[in-house]
Amino acid sequence: MAAKPTALSTELLEGHDHADAFIRAVCTFAGSLSLLDEIDAEFRDSGLDQAVASGNTPPIFDWLLTAFSFQGISDQVARNYMEKHGSASWANMEASLQACPSCPKLQSYWNYEGCRYDKGSFTCAEPDHIDACPVPRPLLRNGRLNVLAMSFHLFVRDIAEGDLVGWIDNQLESARGSTNADLETARQEALIGPLRGIFGVADKVLTNAFSWLMIGARNQRPLWFEAGKAMVVVDRLVHHHLFRSGIMESFGSPHRYGSGCYAPGGCAEIIRGAAERIDARSFNPRFPKIFPRFVQHALWSWCAADRLDVCNGNRINDQKPCQLSYCQVFRICGRKPLKST
Known part of the structure; x- marks a missing residue:
């Protein structure tokens, strides 16, 4: 498998193109290429x-x-x-x-x-x-x-x-x-x-x-x-990440964490939609082409404190746009302040 890139310099994109590019980038940096192997071993x-x-x-x-x-x-x-x-x-x-x-x-x-x-x-x-x-x-x-x-x-x-x-x-x-x-x-x-x-x-x-x-x-x-493979879990980390990145706004469906995450246009639908347009086989040929669980797991791993620990309230002042300029997706992130959402 090809090595993961270490930087990303693409300019900020808009709409669904922005969402797809951003989520693909997060999958590149945070996606577990051995996800099936980990599950098989546990099984x-x-x-x-x-x-x-x-x-x-x-x-x-x-x-x-x-x-x-x-x-x-x-x-x-x-x-x-x-x-x-x-x-x-x-x-x-x-x-x-x-x-x-x-x-x-x-x-x-x-x-x-x-x-x-x-x-x-x-x-x-x-x-x-x-x-x-x-x-x-x-x-x-x-x-x-x-x-x-x-x-x-x-x-x-x-x-x-x-x-x-x-x-x-x-x-x-x-x-x-x-x-x-x-x-x-x-x-x-x-x-x-x-x-x-x-x-x-x-x-x-x-x-x-x-x-x-x-x-x-x-x-x-x-x-x-x-x-x-299609089951998607939306916790606060994933919800807040989709808001901070501007993806939620680009889909026209900003909402508070909760039932709205699973409503039409909500977080789960955003993740599933992106997964349909991201060929997971490009990360691991053993993966199914459409793999929402992998995409969601990558978003969570990017944020979780015991994983990559990048996009979360411990790193970011939620009253202000994110200032983590060392973040690999900084330049294509909408950097929306979370505020009271």
Whole structure:
């Protein structure tokens, strides 16, 4: 593969041409050329290849639950805690529920709402049952993760009927769209929408984990790959980056971070549109031609403090245009002050 350039001197472009040139440049500097290799290694090392092939839910559940635990804290701290104290697992949770705990909230996924278990005070919404309750048993980092683990387990047991692979297949096959972009959005919503009811996991966490899983399964389930490679996560870093760079303004859709990011003309649509015009095979011939997940991951990596750490509030005074003249894309960046957006 060709080496990445070290500088960029193109003059500021306008409109969609500006967006495409800018995003392509960020992909050049921040895109992970080994993204598929990283996903494949994780997939094999976690036994997900065999689990997906055989439709074996427990290893997939355990991997997803671990992925959900990497939120609200650095990856290293979360990993160290799990290495020391362990984590929740399908097998242990299934066994604890087969013992028929007395708490009425543990009778089904639908009953579980409002558990309110708190690790520090050892309290919950049903204090008369807490001493025999399985929710606190895993030594997780905080009580919210304990509640999340049980909520996810009950979802898989009751909604997915214990068959995660089959449930994902059905959700993706049920999605419809009049255009390719509509279909990609519909597939993501068909999968992520029902999962929003699980306690303690937002769209960002769900989409990150499931897109990784589905890309890894590409040799076994092509439809999973089609959905996974198109799944886009818009967090504050990516949203603010699209605003600061002037890309959001060039599309005529400035908006605050939130639901507008996924609305027509929002951040997700901007990223998917750019991905359709950027041939990802120019970065790695093994990539699919259209690879929105790669593009989004590059934008995030450009901003994240534990990655390239360039475009973020730690580096830029949001009341003023960016002054990072050493930035490789400085000359084609709109450098819009973020202000109160």
